[in-house]
């Protein structure tokens with residue numbers, strides 16, 4: 075059968091206009107933003123691929139839920155709905171609502187962390203790492219070696235290296251392990267999934283040594299899609315059942331609901347152990363809010379409870395994963411170097427390969443982000459030496475291992491024709507790649523420089539026709 079177009083499994087009831095702009099205007103906007111896509115105004119952007127976090131379009135049912143949100147301080151009806159939805163999914167007895175993922179992380183890693191503790195993950199997301207390190211503990215990433223090769227095809231590139239895990243537990247002493255954290259899908263590792271087999275093995279190792287296993291479950295529904303279609307024995311399970319099984323191997327979970335719960339703000343911490351949950355509830359009340367809202371409005375909790383169910387709709391998940399893969403595979407076929415296989419929520423371009431004439435200290439990823447914006451108003455983010463680069467004692471750049479640009483796809487927001495527009499833009503990017511120049515940093519803050527650094531285009535005659 076001929077491959078059919080992946081149509082959006084929804085109709086549009088409400089629209090949000092996109093402000094169109096000309097290339098001349100965008101050249102000016104980008105100059106004013108100092109060639110940093112974080113400093114652009116959203117009205118200056120046509121297609122916003124900066125992040126998939128908090129950018130989902132809510133459904134009519136979620137908007138309906140917003141209207142019936144119960145804003146009672148304690149014991150809100152909307153909280154009870156959210157709590158039931160989270161318990162049904164995670165099977166964890168204790169649920170703490172938080173305003174977003176990092177609030178849950180601050181609480182649990184503040185409690186479990188501290189000097190001398192080690193946390194081990196496939197890859198700690200940056201806020202996860204920051205909260206762990208802020209507590210004085212260390213965070214070690216041990217994804218399988220295959221995850222470091224951007225063009226290598228492997229069905230579960232997000233898996234943790236279980237042999238290394240056991241070695242590390244023995245090396246550090248089980249009593250010094252704060253927790254093992256499985257990030258599903260592995261966001262910083264390209265949105266690559268973790269298999270159920272890997273989860274079971276990790277769980278068995280954690281049980282053997284009495285170490286806590288937590289799930290960073292932001293994209294657990296997208297991960298379930300990959301398991302159903304790539305792992306033997308899951309063909310006839312529903313996506314929700316697969317996610318439930320994954321949670322069943324864990325002692326707790328932190329979720330930024332701004333991803334797979336299809337809301338613009340929200341999160342939670344779920345736990346099996348009463349002692350840990352009680353301690354975390356105390357911390358929650360000190361900085362976030364009472365235990366039945368934790369910094370969320372009743373309406374937020376109502377929408378979150380609905381989103382957590384909607385995300386497991388097979389038509390939605392199929393559209394979600396296939397449309398991301400459609401963009402990534404088209405770019406791959408055109409000769410754009412992309413990370414393979416295509417992950418769940420984003421397409422990553424290998425800018426070092428695309429622009430071999432731009433040296434890493436002229437930030438090829440930032441150059442591509444600028445090109446995509448100028449040519450078509452597409453906003454992306456560099457994930458390379460701008461984000462992770464450091465300097466040695468002589469002030470020379472120590473580059474990141476890869477120079478990537480991430481096209482993160484907001485959920486239910488863009489249509490197939492928006493995606494076609496992005497693909498057409500890459501045609502031009504390829505045609506003019508020899509004339510693309512790098513950038514230099516003219517001003518930067520001490521920490522997290524990618525958010526506010528200022529750049530200039532480099533003057534160079536190093537261009538090829």
Ligand SMILES: *Cc1c(COP(=O)(O)O)cnc(C)c1O
Nearest residue numbers: 174175176199201261292330332
């Ligand atoms: C987004 C994210 C977080 C942090 O969540 P926020 O809601 O942004 O605070 C943690 N882990 C992963 C894997 C994420 O993608």
